[in-house]
Amino acid sequence: MTAKGKKLAVLGAGKLGETLISGMLDVGAIARDRIVATAKHSERLEAVKNKYRIAVTTSNRKAVKGASIVLIAVKPQAVQELLEEIRGELTRDQVVISVVASVTTSFLERNLNAPIPVIRAMPNTPCLLRSGMTALCKGVYAEEEQLKEAQRMFDSVGRTLILDEKHMDAVTGLSASGPAFMYIVIESLAEAGVKVGLPRSVATELAAQMTLGSAKMVLETREHPAMLKDIVTTPAGCTIDGILELEEGKLRVTLIKAVVKATQRASELLET
Numbered sequence: 001m002t003a004k005g006k007k008l009a010v011l012g013a014g015k016l017g018e019t020l021i022s023g024m025l026d027v028g029a030i031a032r033d034r035i036v037a038t039a040k041h042s043e044r045l046e047a048v049k050n051k052y053r054i055a056v057t058t059s060n061r062k063a064v065k066g067a068s069i070v071l072i073a074v075k076p077q078a079v080q081e082l083l084e085e086i087r088g089e090l091t092r093d094q095v096v097i098s099v100v101a102s103v104t105t106s107f108l109e110r111n112l113n114a115p116i117p118v119i120r121a122m123p124n125t126p127c128l129l130r131s132g133m134t135a136l137c138k139g140v141y142a143e144e145e146q147l148k149e150a151q152r153m154f155d156s157v158g159r160t161l162i163l164d165e166k167h168m169d170a171v172t173g174l175s176a177s178g179p180a181f182m183y184i185v186i187e188s189l190a191e192a193g194v195k196v197g198l199p200r201s202v203a204t205e206l207a208a209q210m211t212l213g214s215a216k217m218v219l220e221t222r223e224h225p226a227m228l229k230d231i232v233t234t235p236a237g238c239t240i241d242g243i244l245e246l247e248e249g250k251l252r253v254t255l256i257k258a259v260v261k262a263t264q265r266a267s268e269l270l271e272t
């Protein structure tokens, strides 16, 4: 599926659609002349066309004709109408990949009203820099190999996991919403740096690189985060004083509640 010869139609080149186009073009996962993107408004498409030099159209029906992969990246509320629009054009040798939060593979299959292979993916915006996290699952008509091919496509822009569909709302609440939570953490740490006298640009760089490094430590050493925390925390040192403040400020429970709320909301998006 990452083969340059395959044609990719991105239906809904908004923030995430553009992120995926940009990320995949950057790594050469797909050739520029094999992508067509759609959006609701032609002004949006002009901007995408000028920036990436790819084909664009406001017609989803036109875009899916001849595409091997149809990537749906519209908002949940726009999905049903979109599926009704394209279903007459789709054939069983095409694969539909949806990155739409809240929308299940069975919803997609029901509304496509034909045995079209469907894959659900939940990426995040760091895909732009090949540091994305994408979870994937498949519907009943998609083959294992098609799921693996979709996984390879997202592998080009970060890490991937194949999970049971029952976990997709949790993935949405944790790794898809998560970058927003982490930007707030980084912004707050940078603010703290300013408070203790660092120039803002220095404080932001320290906070961001430290966050990146800590994440790499977890991923690459495979140690439990608590164990890595203990290594930093010298007895009677400064880190334990900071940790005490975090515990008093209920950082842990606040982060847990943020992900729980975002997960709950992820299950409702289609309805509201």
Ligand SMILES: NC(=O)c1ccc[n+]([C@@H]2O[C@H](COP(=O)([O-])OP(=O)(O)OC[C@H]3O[C@@H](n4cnc5c(N)ncnc54)[C@H](OP(=O)(O)O)[C@@H]3O)[C@@H](O)[C@H]2O)c1
Binding pocket: 011, 012, 013, 014, 015, 016, 017, 038, 039, 040, 041, 042, 044, 045, 060, 073, 074, 075, 076, 078, 082, 099, 100, 101, 102, 122, 123, 124, 125, 176
């Ligand atoms: N943002 C994230 O971090 C993230 C992460 C994971 C998954 N997602 C999922 O990705 C989807 C898009 O999110 P987003 O943040 O990228 O939203 P967005 O920026 O609002 O993008 C949605 C795009 O869909 C276009 N659109 C609307 N109706 C359309 C139609 N009928 N045909 C073709 N295009 C249409 C819009 O066009 P105009 O621009 O012309 O209005 C817009 O460009 C959502 O379902 C979300 O759950 C997002």
